[in-house]
Amino acid sequence: MDAPKEVQPTGEFTCQLCNLTAPYTYYGQKPPYTRSIVLLEESYVMKDPFTPDKDKFLILGSHCSLCRRSVCVGTECSLFYSKRFCLPCVNENLKAFPLEIQEDMDKKKPQEKSSSKKTHTKA
Amino acid sequence: GTSGPGERPQDRRDRNRTEPEPERNRNGTGAGRRRLEQLYFHGQDPISSQDIPNFWKFFQRLRLFQSLRPDREAAPEPSQPPPGLILPPHYDPRYRINLSLPSPDVGCRDNGIPLECGWEFRWALLHYLHFQQRQSFSRLLRIQRERAALPIARYREQLLDAVAQHQVVLVAGDTGCGKSTQVPQFLLGAGYSHVACTQPRRIACISLAKRVALESLHQYGSQVGYQIRFESTRSPSTRLLFLTQGLLLRQAQRDPLLRGYHILLADEVHERQLHGDVLLGVLRRLLPHRPDLKLVLMSATINIPLFSAYFGDAPVLRVPGRSFPISVRMEGEPGKWERLDPMPYLRVMQAIDHKYPAEERGDLLVFLSGVAEIGAVLEAAQTYAACTQRWIVLPLHSTLSVEEQDKVFDVPPPGVRKCILSTNIAETSVTIDGVRFVLDSGKVKEMSYDPQDKLQRLQEFWISQASAEQRKGRAGRTGPGVCYRLYAKSDYEAFPPYPVPEIQRVALDALVLQLKSMGLGDPRTFPFLEPPPSSSLETAIGYLKEQGALDEAEQLTPIGTILAQLPVDVVVGKMLVLGALFGLAEPTLTVAAVLSVPSPFLRPTHPNPDWTTARKPLESPYGDPLTLLNVFNAWVQVKSERGGSSRKWCRRRGLEEHRLYEAANLRRQFQELLRDHQLLEDASEPSSSIRHRERRELHRLWRSHRECEGRKRKLLRLQDGLDTSSGEEEDGGSHRKGIDIQDVKFQLRHDVSELQASSSLVLASSQLALLQLVLCRGLYPQLALPDPFNGSRRDSEQVFHTRSKASVVPHPTSVFATNPELLHHKDLGCILHRHQLLAFVSLLETSKPYLVNCVRVPALQALLLFSQSLDTNADCSRLVADAWLEVSIPKAEEAVRLLSMALQLRSAWDQLLQQLLGKLERSPSQWDVAKLSRRLLEFLQEKVPYRLHQLTGLEKQNLYVGPQLVMASAPHLQGLFPGMEMIPDEVKGGHRITDFLTYNCLAMDTDLYNNCLRSFWTCPHCQLHMPFTPLERMCHESSCQPPPEEEATQSSSKASSLHRPYHCPICQQDFTFTPTEILRHKKQHH
């Protein structure tokens, strides 16, 4: 059986908030896997491990536009609203965000406690 | 209306809502959609073609959702944004998406799509892509969290330290600790490569390789692979390989140092399968020769000291399991062992229905002893399920196809529970999530082996305490559980602590062959983890000698070397070699292959008349192996003509297609092996470019199937639990879009046109007769004699007798069970020429002892050609084969003629075989083979009438004359055995002519045809006075004529009457010798 071509990992991405680590194969805004999609932020990207399609990629995370921390795209670590913001930065500047975002953050507060606890004990 | 590109999404939404009809027409279905697809989707980018329907569904849902959402008041603009935080002035969910889709290059104005539709479409597409991103990311997150939560995760450093410091490490962890998936990843992560992880089961190899590749997010790509008997994803870049224990053993046969590996993980060693035990022994011997090799043993927390001590007190890393509390209910009466009754099982289902609300999820896993028991409970449980509509009942055992097995992983609809009826396969090898209730029958069916009769017995036993705990533990994997035990506490306490290791209860032929071929010396002194009973070792060695696989010094013979490489029964292996000689390689390959897999014939609880009718044309009157040959050949024809539809063809005939695929694989392995040994000519390479392109496409299909990370769990329907035996119209996950992945693999693996050519050969009746002989010679001495009274018995009461076992019956699937008249002669027991025997592949005892896979052969010819011992009376009119069957041929001269024919045929056949196996310098010539074939066929055509009789115990006791006082040689002997030396047989009496034939050793008994009495007679030459039969008198007379140079015989004393002077022409000395002594003396000079 001939082996499928592989993209060698270029490094390891680590979320500075939840410690998620995963190998990324591309950093930037034009992932090599696709011709039609452009990213709106410089991101750490890997080939989507859950599908055999070679054109599918998965965005792991990027840098917070305010504090430059590397954060994963998980909703417990960051949000994207025209730019990437880590949740600590969002909370610090909550008033600057539209109401929709503020409401989302309020809804998230109680859950966030338990889930962030979970993610921190694993490390 | 047209809308400018600067328009905000919200405004457009308003308009959509006010004029929904035209909008739907444009973006809803048909041409509009196709146009958009053409514009936006190129190949797999940005979504794959399989995804397009999903996207459109998403599109409709999104539209519906947005039309329902109330418009928000415009939010007040946020006050003074801090530096660096400049956000768009108005909220739009679009800003939450970090992807963008630049418009396609196609001219925007001329593409026939109204701009606003394009806009809506792109917005939906972006949304869809974003949704996919979130889905994949949360999967990644979940996998990482699950890994981190596994108990073994905390032992990573400890494990790596131990492996670095010691050559052997034992990881003992209970189910659910994650050792099988995590330890290999720890090692890869620490930089180890050439890692092999052995598993007892093929399925585990595939699923672990997939799981590990997934968990490591394919960062090792093709570096994680698996290899099982006929399937491999191994490539030069493979760093971690999951393979079966048996396969690693085979590799050790070829490369005893296993140089291809740096680190070996032996998983599930506590299960004590034969291969696992042998592997540990082989590794223990290997370790000192490979100081750089690391070995990690992984086991459940059973019997840890045994394994640790075996490897010089290897350090043990104990990892706790992860289990929730399980409450145990003992439901059995003490000491009660009863036949299967489905009632207690239904009562437990009922109890669950009463006690636990249907909304509380949790499935029931039932452990039963075997397939028949599963069938019985299945029927009752399905009836119950049909009434209550609260259960889906599914069977699980290893003879089901993979697709059917996979059903147990599917999800039942809300309010419905799965009830999985399983053999002990679910004890360790198959893990099903969501099980909350376990129902344990406490029984297991295991094959036990009776070396005396070479009889396999499927017997029901109580399980061990270790198994009982293992079964119970299955209820507590995902939450607190309940275990119902259909036995009492006192029964449990009487269970043995551990199951009996396989090595102590199976035939060891294959093991001995394997050890021999690995050059591991005498199996009696092999350092087994726990040695097998020496009696079964001796039986195996004796059997292999008898079969010619080992010589007298217990070294592998040429045929033994070939047999050692075949993963099949010795008798089947022999057929292959024998068939190759007569140019019958093709049919023998097929027969050997189909005989080595479980029967493809499904056996429903109620006979299916449609199947019986459909199978009829495939039935062979010669016997089951030939029926199987017909089945396989017909199947190959169907496959090559109609490809995927072979599944339907099999279903109509009640055939398990999976078995035929396995047989095809085995056949190919046999073929390669015969080619390796020059027993078969190499195939011509059929590699046209069309074939090449085809193969590339097939490869692609297979790869995409493999990478698809198994099948998705399906939602079960209530009717899924019903009617599983007839096979459902749409199959499991492996048949995506009508592609039969089994067929793809088949096309890839085999040269279908070659296979088709060989399977379309119609055997001439002469070839068929030779094939029967080949099968019989391979199977000998596994023969059964029809009972003389079968002719007057009912069809269902036909009995047969083997040499060591009386009253066995053909297996119900056998053609001789359904058509017993094939063996009938109204006048059996009388003198005729058509007596027949059944040669059989195995004896299996379940409810009765059964003959499995029978082929009929002419009795006299088979006995003369194949008996290991053949004893005669003086005129050869009485012959006894293997001290078991007596043949009486009224016409003595015919008897002598047939015997002498048989002798010549046997010696010619053996000589050609030796040539074939390279023992002799030249290879068998076509001419010799043709001549032998012709003479064998003539021999089969002989129609000499005879009587066939199974010796009674008393007759066996008085069979031989014993050491003879009178050394008589018959007058016609010179003509009978020309050039053969006759050595008096010291035990039976008479003379040994060849290693199988003893002449004139049968006692003159009360035989109907030989009732002559001895009378006293004095020899005129030597004055010997003794009781003689007429024949003996004749013999004595012929031998006692004074030779020309002989001096007069001396006294009349019996002792000296045998002595005569003898001058040896070799050593030139004179002796006074008895004939025996003369022969002995002559022998010295050889």
Ligand SMILES: [Zn+2]
């Ligand atoms: Zn994170």
Ligand SMILES: [Zn+2]
């Ligand atoms: Zn930040």
